[in-house]
Amino acid sequence: MDQPVYHLEDLIHLMDRLRDPEGGCPWDIKQTFDTIVPHTLEEAYEVADAIAREDWDELKKELGDLIFQAIFYSKLADEKGWFNFHDVIDGLVNKMLRRHPHVFPDGSLRRTAAAASAALNDDQLHQQWDQIKQQERAERSSAESVTTESALDNLTDGLPGLIKAWKLQKKASKVGFDWDNVEGVQQQLLSELKEIEDASDPAHIEEEIGDLLFCAVNLARYHGVHPEMALTKANVKFERRFRAMESLSKSQQKVFESLSLQEKDALWNQVKSQEK
Numbered sequence: 001m002d003q004p005v006y007h008l009e010d011l012i013h014l015m016d017r018l019r020d021p022e023g024g025c026p027w028d029i030k031q032t033f034d035t036i037v038p039h040t041l042e043e044a045y046e047v048a049d050a051i052a053r054e055d056w057d058e059l060k061k062e063l064g065d066l067i068f069q070a071i072f073y074s075k076l077a078d079e080k081g082w083f084n085f086h087d088v089i090d091g092l093v094n095k096m097l098r099r100h101p102h103v104f105p106d107g108s109l110r111r112t113a114a115a116a117s118a119a120l121n122d123d124q125l126h127q128q129w130d131q132i133k134q135q136e137r138a139e140r141s142s143a144e145s146v147t148t149e150s151a152l153d154n155l156t157d158g159l160p161g162l163i164k165a166w167k168l169q170k171k172a173s174k175v176g177f178d179w180d181n182v183e184g185v186q187q188q189l190l191s192e193l194k195e196i197e198d199a200s201d202p203a204h205i206e207e208e209i210g211d212l213l214f215c216a217v218n219l220a221r222y223h224g225v226h227p228e229m230a231l232t233k234a235n236v237k238f239e240r241r242f243r244a245m246e247s248l249s250k251s252q253q254k255v256f257e258s259l260s261l262q263e264k265d266a267l268w269n270q271v272k273s274q275e276k
Contacts, residue, residue, distance in 0.1 A: 011068070012085055015075045033076055040069040052232045099132050130174065151175045162227045165217040173221075182222040189215045244271040 018028040043065045050059040074085035097104045102120050120128065152171050155164065172178065179185050192212040199205040220227040245267040249256040256264070 011071055012075075015068075015071050019075055019079070028072075031072070031076075033073065036069065036072055036076075040066075040073075043069055048229065048232055049236070052229070052236045098136075099129060101132075102128065160228065161213070162217055162231060165214050166221055166227050169218055169221055179218070179222070182219070185215065185219045185222055189219060241268065241271045241275075244274075 017023075018025045021029060043062060047059065047062045047066055050056075050062050070088065071085055074083070074088055078084040093109065097107050097109060101107075102125070151174065152168060155167055155171070159167065169178075179188075189212070192208060192215050196205060196208045196212060199208050217227045220230055245264065246256050248267050248270065249259060254263075259267070
């Protein structure tokens, strides 16, 4: 008998069953918005990790887990009468239609290709995207009687440090607070290294290392590199090489921990050369 192929409605039904007070799963029933958040963060990082490792089978599984998180939150909200998953999808599609007028000029999802406007380059697309988002924020602020006072408003406090630094710099850049060229960032990076050398106490060293990392994010931004993805890939590369070093040491019947730093460095270089 063939395995059934399930669809989105099946996943929503599955969540309804899991949260059913009578006959559902005790663990799922007792969950709240707050208790699910750590799992959501973990699933998001596992998606990023699968991409960094180019493990596409694993990515398929992790994307499923991430979608399940959205279904879970929507079910919790539905139980409170706020919204359901179909409302989430409706809101998302409407937002994407609104933010892509070059693809959907009449605001309709079911339109002919001939109705689309001329192709835009990357700079024009970013400018259009930003203008639409600013208009949305202005409308939202007007509706909520909230005044936007800073170019840095509307940033999530709970973002990881690298991502928040990247977003802060992007927002500041849009109002002209930025380096004229990448050389200025590179000089600042060297300056921050010197300030770490000159720092005399732990608190000052911590502060200067923070400045160094913030500047490194700026350098990544200038090169069009997302710092979080770059670091994730660097972590994957280091782990791969380190494990290979341990395997080489074992194949040579040596105890890795007992090797000198020079011997470990030689193994590292051997592993690097084999990757080329």
